Amino acid sequence: MLNFLKFDCYSREWSDFILKNRLNENEYNIHNYDVVYGPIANDKIGIQIRNLLENNIDTSTFIERLKYIKGITFQYFFGTDKAISNLVKI
Numbered sequence: 601m602l603n604f605l606k607f608d609c610y611s612r613e614w615s616d617f618i619l620k621n622r623l624n625e626n627e628y629n630i631h632n633y634d635v636v637y638g639p640i641a642n643d644k645i646g647i648q649i650r651n652l653l654e655n656n657i658d659t660s661t662f663i664e665r666l667k668y669i670k671g672i673t674f675q676y677f678f679g680t681d682k683a684i685s686n687l688v689k690i
Contacts, residue, residue, distance in 0.1 A: 607638030610666040634683035
């Protein structure tokens with residue numbers, strides 16, 4: 601069985617997870633999930649992430665601002681060999 605983490609929407613938990621991963625400077629995952637599903641932290645929200653990291657806004661403001669960005673999209677992250685070995689070509 602795969603260790604799976606799911607974020608249904610922008611949230612404080614999602615924000616904490618994204619920031620920890622963005623600040624990770626080594627080549628290894630900082631979590632033990634095989635698969636992570638959730639909103640994409642792409643260029644559309646990059647400026648808000650920078651504002652948060654530079655302490656120009658707090659986490660609550662960060663999450664609130666994301667609600668107004670159109671076109672929320674989701675992604676899967678397959679972060680382990682175990683997860684990748686379970687993929688099936690269709």
